[in-house]
Amino acid sequence: MILKSLLTPKAPGTKALLAPDRQPLGFGAFAALCDRTCDALNALGLGHGDTLAIVLPNGPDMAAAFVTCGSALTAAPLNPAYLEDEFHFYMEDLKAAALLVEEGSASPAIAAAKRLRLPVLWLKPEGEAGSFTISGDAAGPAKDDGLAGAEDVALVLHTSGTTSRPKIVPLTHGNLLASASHIKLTLALSPADRCLNIMPLFHIHGLVAAILASLSAGGSVFCTPGFNALKFFGWMAEAKPTWYTAVPTMHQAILARADRNRDAIAANPLRFIRSSSASLPAPVFHELEKAFSCPVIEAYAMTENAHQMTSSQLPPGLRKPGLVGCAAGPEVAVMSPDGRLLGVGEEGEVVTRGPNVTKGYLANPKANAEAFAHGWFHTGDQGFMDADGFLKITGRLKEIINRGGEKVAPVEIDEVLLQHPAVMQAVAFAMPHEKLGEDVAAAIVLREGLTADEAELRGFAAQRLAAFKVPRRILIVAEIPKGATGKLQRIGLAGKLGLT
Template sequence: MSANLATILTASAGRHPDRVALKLDDADFSYALLDEAAARVAAMLKAKGVEPGDRVGIMLPNVPYFPVAYYGVLRAGGVVVPMNVLLKGREAGFYLSDPQAKLLFAWHDFADAARQGAEAAGAELVLVKPGEIEGIIFEHEPDPEVAERADDDTAVILYTSGTTGTPKGAELTHSNMRRNAEASVALFGLAEDVVVLGALPLFHSFGQTCGMNATILAGGCLTLIPRFEPAKALEIIQRDHVTVFEGVPTMYNAMLHLDGREQYDTSSLKVCASGGAALPVELLHGFEAAFGCKVLEGYGLSETSPVASFNHPDRERKAGSIGTPIEGVEMKVVDESDDEVAPGEVGEIVIRGHNVMKGYWGRPDATEEVMRGGWFHTGDMAKVDEDGYFFIVDRKKDLIIRGGYNVYPREIEEVLYEHPAVREAAVVAVPHPELGEEVGAAVVLKDGEDVDEDAIRAYVKENVAAYKYPRHVWFVDELPKGPTGKILKREIEAPDVESAGSQDG
């Protein structure tokens, strides 16, 4: 049997074709319909010259067209490159040109950025517009074949930026993705009667593996929200009798503190999973008390497919902990010499197992750097207690986590440096009560230049996704530097919000 990840759909469709696989508001999509649509997409891609191993971008929100395109690409033997729908043209161009993508499926609302990116990369653009795309897809007869793929063939390339700047594409194999989906099914107790709330972006590893792939593998129903709003989420939980909710801490916070949340019947909820950022213990306890369900916190990265560790439903759960490694995965905490540290001591988390990526696309040096000694080095600092539970104590040195989304300062600094009035800039995290962290920028202007914070902010906003641009901009005469001239970010202090040119947008 082929190792192709698309077989999780064909197998479930074979077992119960009439069961609902996807819901979006009042629209239901059976397994048979999802499987047939994916088979037609595969036929379309083959007709356009897409061959096994070719890369195809998917820039779609949480709508049924995403899994249709995703499993269609895999079925044809292609490699999926998921892309954030908020990317601007220059960013989309990189995400397509770096993996030499042949084609891009993009949502019609983001046509301008998608077109700019596709043209820059020489990729064919297929705009996905409801009422029109169906005609394009249904011109092609369903292709019954599922391309033969090996366990270690690449299925998905997930782009992740390091603090070194340029985004790197983590190559995740069919085995990586399938086994992580299997682990998620076991962790959250997913079965054919499960209803999972699809609130996490499907282009993100958490939503893709734990939400979409795990639900399809289990033969359950994924009910989608294109854009998360707490009232809408609670409405869907009540309407569809959702049993599993997966989200980032900001989602939990928004639902817990929504006025009138008591009016929704959420008694169907059994298990909730949190990841993407640390879940405050107070929030965990408050959510459980209000909703009467168990919240499990875990940890992972794009490079680990993503799940590496979790608090397990059948074991002791420790609030504030990311739990213990999932089955088949090893984790330890090491010092700078890669020697394991004693319990309670802080070191870097390293991981090995079936979940670790094949490597970074076209970046052998970067791959070698993070895979020293056969262990993936996460850059995240943690400690382990005497029971083997891991506790994150610090994030990657410069990473900003804004509402569960990773923002990498170097990428924003590159744009700031392109502004003609900017001499130097450093992007740092500014604490935020709801989002956890907000993006801040300390800027040194060139002599004789005179621009204000709004102009700088607007310039960056034009060139990066909406969640990345700095809401706080302030000007300084000099940035603190070490003896080699390196900017010392730890010495940069953001002024208070009122004087920082803050914007809530």
């Protein structure tokens, strides 16, 4: 079973992809598009084992490109907001064989691909939502690989690391289909369901929870150009969805406009709302349920698990605000440092195992040894189970900054700031943020005799990092706190520097 297997219609006449200003794409047409795309990629010299970097705007073409290209080779969606050097790093790290962009694109990814001497392929939208053709420079002689196999890698995504370069997570067709099935069962999805997708499609959340889970159930997805709180209720009226999935910051922005859109909510009732990628504050949970008159389902997820690990339950099952639900697909447990599984109420590291879990990071034996110790995948999150098997996340063992669901590696920020000639030491860290949960901050020690202020350093970083990674506060200090071994400390730094 591969991604294309999801394109068999479960009910007559069901549409797969919809979008503003485009005609719907049916399952049969989607399956035919998958075959044509595979043939086009093979004709351009790309096939099994090749990685295709995909930089496309959010919408039906990105959704369709992920499913169709992933059925022929390894898809590597990248954040369109990256700058040229970031694209260069990620494509080089992935050993990408080619880059796919939209026809007419001016993305800096193109310049990065040319620096790497990668062929550029052009996607041209056609008619129905998600329908397209691909043309461009050949990556080599034509191949006759055809469609992928179940154990082939369909998707690769980077996950941020705090003490080393970002890690590459390979996910096979089997991993992705298992996760899609888990989400389908958790949410009782059927051909009657339609997801309003506002999530970016370079993240595991949107790719699996919105797109693949919907297709797995034979349902449909209304693909927006990306989150826009001002357009959300208009899209609801057009799409007539039964559900949507989002991160807490999106839910908060939607709630801020819910009162003035009560008619739209009443005219388009939702079966449920899903939240994932960051902890949902209990007040937001209750406000959402009140505003939309439907249950809010919170899930705990991460890339290495092909998204979902735990989830709260649809009625009459349990929903516990502040807890992230019970195991919803893979096995989930809490483990002590010595590998002992812990009981109810005992705090330790959250671990998982199951068919959705990646088999290991690419070319990173050290990370694999740590992450897969004792036969389980170690999430790096700390928590405990209650008597109902519901998981409470109490903190992160890792130092990743979770900026409203965007995971930011502090080491990457350090390395950019250290390129400034006046900077001697730099440590990025998480500081509390009322709406995002966490935002990016940094502490700087300047070189003796040199000067720089916060505005200059933020501007320097903004030229080298995507906007969401640029520190919102940069503190220039005489000394950064160190641990016993002399290592600069991130944990607790916000409190020590007065940012809490």
